[in-house]
Amino acid sequence: MIHRHAENRHGRDFVVGDIHGEYRLLEAALHRVDFQTERDRLFAVGDLIDRGPDSFACLALALEPWFFGVRGNHEALAAAALGGGDWGAWLMNGGTWVRDHDRDAVRRRLAAALVRLPLAREVAVAGKRLGIVHAEPPPDWSQVETADEALAHRLVWGRRRIASQDTTPVTGIDAVAVGHTIVPEPVRLGNVHYLDTGAFDTGRLTLVEARDLVE
Known part of the structure; x- marks a missing residue:
């Protein structure tokens, strides 16, 4: 359900918004910050695939030793389709690259x-x-530990907090980074940071240093 990471004593940590198949945008963003794979770490808020031109390559990012993502709704759509489920929902939401x-x-x-x-x-x-979750954290971060099916769905699909512009801080955690909902520029509601700036459409992929999110 949740993976924990000790402090990076040898390099920097970055968080990237929804990549959505935009491998070249990610490469350019990492180049701008002189990202070093042997000591820096990249955390991603999910939706590595769909809509952009290089989804197959972006999916392989999850296998890199310096990359640490969470599951997004587009990975869930792909898993459902490839597992014998709903192909229509995936294809309508950017999964046509599979062809x-x-x-x-x-x-x-x-x-x-x-x-x-x-x-x-x-x-x-x-x-x-x-x-870090893809869409929406619970009111109390500790709830992630024992998430039931409803909460698991909210972590991947939820939009209630941003829809209502809820600034109530999530308790039990200093800050949370999410994606899923496209915003013109990174938005902070309480201690929740929304980082999906619609890279596949706008050409803007948000990459921030993790330290900046907790300060």
């Missing part, structure tokens, strides 16, 4: 990626704690 690849190869890569895409992560940063 350009061997379906079994996509299924194998997705299965390997999902093992490394939990619903939540928690990172120690500058003596504080940063939580």
Whole structure:
């Protein structure tokens, strides 16, 4: 359900918004901050795939030793379709890239990626704690530990907090980074940071240093 990470004593930690197949935008963003894979870490708020041009390559990011993502709703849509479920929902939401690849190869890569895409992560940063989920955290961060099906769905799909512009801080955590809902620029509601700036449409992929989110 949740993976925890000790403080990075050798490099920096970054958090990236929804990548959505925009591999080149990610490469450019990492180049701008001189990201070093041997010592820096990249945390992602989910939705590595769909809509952008390089979803198959972006899915492989989950297998890199310096990359730590969470599961987004687009990974969930892909898993459902490739598992024999609803193809229509995935294709309508950007999954048509699968037609350009061997379906079994996509299924194998997705299965390997999902093992490394939990619903939540928690990172120690500058003596504080940063939580990461795709869509919406619970009111109390400790609830992630024992999330039932309803809460698990909210972590991946929820939009109630941002829809109501709720600034109530999530308790039990210093800050939380999420994506899922496109915003013109990063938005903070309480201690929740919304980082999805619609890279596949706007060409703007948000990459922030984790330290900046907890300060």
